[in-house]
Amino acid sequence: MIRVVLPHHLRNLARVGDEVEIQVEGTATQRSVLEAIEATYPVLRGTIRDRLSLQRRPFLRFFACEQDLSHESPDDPLPEAVATGKEPFLIVGAMAGG
Amino acid sequence: MSGVRVLVGTRKGAFILTSDGKREQWNVSGPHFAGWEIYHVNGSPVNPDRLYASQSSGWFGQMIQRSDDGGKTWEAVGNKFAYEGVPGTHQWYDGTQHPWAFARVWHLEPSLTDVDTVYAGVEDAALFRSVDGGQTWQELPGLREHGSGPRWQPGAGGMCLHTIVLDPSDPERIFIAISAAGAFRTDDGGKTWQPINRGLKSEGIPDPNAEVGHCVHHMAIHPSRPGTLFMQKHWDIMRSDDAGDSWREVSGNLPSDFGFPIAVHAHEPETIYVVPIKSDSEHFPPEGKLRVYRSRTGGNEWEALTNGLPQSDCYVNVLRDAMAVDSLDSCGIYFGTTGGQVYASADAGDTWAPIVRDLPAVLSVEVQTLP
Numbered sequence: 001m002i003r004v005v006l007p008h009h010l011r012n013l014a015r016v017g018d019e020v021e022i023q024v025e026g027t028a029t030q031r032s033v034l035e036a037i038e039a040t041y042p043v044l045r046g047t048i049r050d051r052l053s054l055q056r057r058p059f060l061r062f063f064a065c066e067q068d069l070s071h072e073s074p075d076d077p078l079p080e081a082v083a084t085g086k087e088p089f090l091i092v093g094a095m096a097g098g
Numbered sequence: 099m100s101g102v103r104v105l106v107g108t109r110k111g112a113f114i115l116t117s118d119g120k121r122e123q124w125n126v127s128g129p130h131f132a133g134w135e136i137y138h139v140n141g142s143p144v145n146p147d148r149l150y151a152s153q154s155s156g157w158f159g160q161m162i163q164r165s166d167d168g169g170k171t172w173e174a175v176g177n178k179f180a181y182e183g184v185p186g187t188h189q190w191y192d193g194t195q196h197p198w199a200f201a202r203v204w205h206l207e208p209s210l211t212d213v214d215t216v217y218a219g220v221e222d223a224a225l226f227r228s229v230d231g232g233q234t235w236q237e238l239p240g241l242r243e244h245g246s247g248p249r250w251q252p253g254a255g256g257m258c259l260h261t262i263v264l265d266p267s268d269p270e271r272i273f274i275a276i277s278a279a280g281a282f283r284t285d286d287g288g289k290t291w292q293p294i295n296r297g298l299k300s301e302g303i304p305d306p307n308a309e310v311g312h313c314v315h316h317m318a319i320h321p322s323r324p325g326t327l328f329m330q331k332h333w334d335i336m337r338s339d340d341a342g343d344s345w346r347e348v349s350g351n352l353p354s355d356f357g358f359p360i361a362v363h364a365h366e367p368e369t370i371y372v373v374p375i376k377s378d379s380e381h382f383p384p385e386g387k388l389r390v391y392r393s394r395t396g397g398n399e400w401e402a403l404t405n406g407l408p409q410s411d412c413y414v415n416v417l418r419d420a421m422a423v424d425s426l427d428s429c430g431i432y433f434g435t436t437g438g439q440v441y442a443s444a445d446a447g448d449t450w451a452p453i454v455r456d457l458p459a460v461l462s463v464e465v466q467t468l469p
Contacts, residue, residue: 009133013174043161046161047158047159051160060157
């Protein structure tokens with residue numbers, strides 16, 4: 001079980017609370033986590049990753065265990081604490097704009 | 099008793115304003131999709147309870163929302179807008195070529211005959227269609243591949259397809275407008291397109307007969323005369339009586355012919371409305387007076403409509419999709435401002451009153467006349 005914290009607007013879209021729990025088959029990576037999120041909550045397709053290129057949207061970043069993972073390879077294993085559910089995977093919207 | 103439903107898109111959500119046929123007392127519902135930019139909300143003429151909304155965000159991209167109960171509840175539908183084939187390039191601000199890239203949906207135009215068919219005008223400019231209620235979208239690539247695409251360029255707001263006019267007398271004919279490419283028409287349901295910009299004069303374009311490159315801001319028709327098009331261009335109010343094959347200027351005595359919206363009275367095909375803005379550099383009403391101008395002669399002769407509108411210190415703008423009419427016996431006119439006011443007139447523009455005063459900046463206004 002992996003814990004994911006979504007930003008406010010995506011919680012509203014998916015109609016979920018502060019944190020969601022998802023199951024990932026095999027190694028937990030950014031890609032497998034995001035694919036599991038999108039499979040569980042199809043409404044989030046295109047909101048975290050571009051609908052076509054699957055690139056991280058520019059004003060979103062990924063954090064876990066006090067590390068910025070945004071520029072890590074999407075296929076790198078996530079920290080053990082995330083994979084085991086001890087720590088959440090944080091999807092954070094940039095604090096910018098009006 | 100009949101009534102009206104006003105669909106308002108703003109920078110921070112959608113609002114739905116409803117009233118009975120008197121249009122004196124209003125109920126305000128919203129914000130729907132709070133915090134998101136709602137470029138457009140529009141209803142199906144076939145079933146007015148079917149609404150479509152374009153919801154977008156610089157953070158989270160594009161969503162399309164659909165309602166089947168007049169906006170009480172909403173369901174997110176498809177948001178995959180993929181250009182057909184290799185999209186190619188268009189002209190960038192510096193004159194170089196720039197790859198086509200999807201940014202957002204500016205305008206949603208439901209079919210006149212089928213509740214599940216809806217057109218989407220998008221940035222970078224292209225026309226998409228859904229025939230399954232917004233679940234999936236397919237581009238009509240004949241427009242983008244017309245051949246003039248490399249000469250299209252973005253206006254200040256992006257290279258957007260912002261106007262879609264469906265001909266009620268001919269299901270194969272559609273008019274669209276792009277900033278800054280111009281107006282186009284299809285006569286075969288969207289397979290092939292031709293630019294319809296003959297007669298448009300645009301400063302900054304050296305060729306007075308330029309086929310494309312014009313910054314058309316909006317177009318409107320009266321359903322009974324679909325061959326007559328009215329256009330608010332960047333500068334100039336224009337009119338065509340041959341389905342866009344040629345245009346003539348009808349700016350007449352307006353204090354400024356710069357502006358964004360243009361609308362046609364529901365029952366008088368020669369009565370049209372614009373909101374003059376001082377200039378392309380100063381997007382607010384001349385002299386700080388918010389005035390709608392009405393022509394009862396299809397252009398050239400204009401009268402200022404001021405009763406109930408602020409006549410001092412008013413520096414709002416009215417965007418291209420932010421004016422609409424109802425079709426009650428006494429035609430109602432509605433418009434929204436970048437200052438968050440939505441004004442209504444239940445007497446064809448003679449008198450005005452705000453329905454709401456303090457919404458976020460209004461991006462779009464559509465009106466449904468309910469049975």
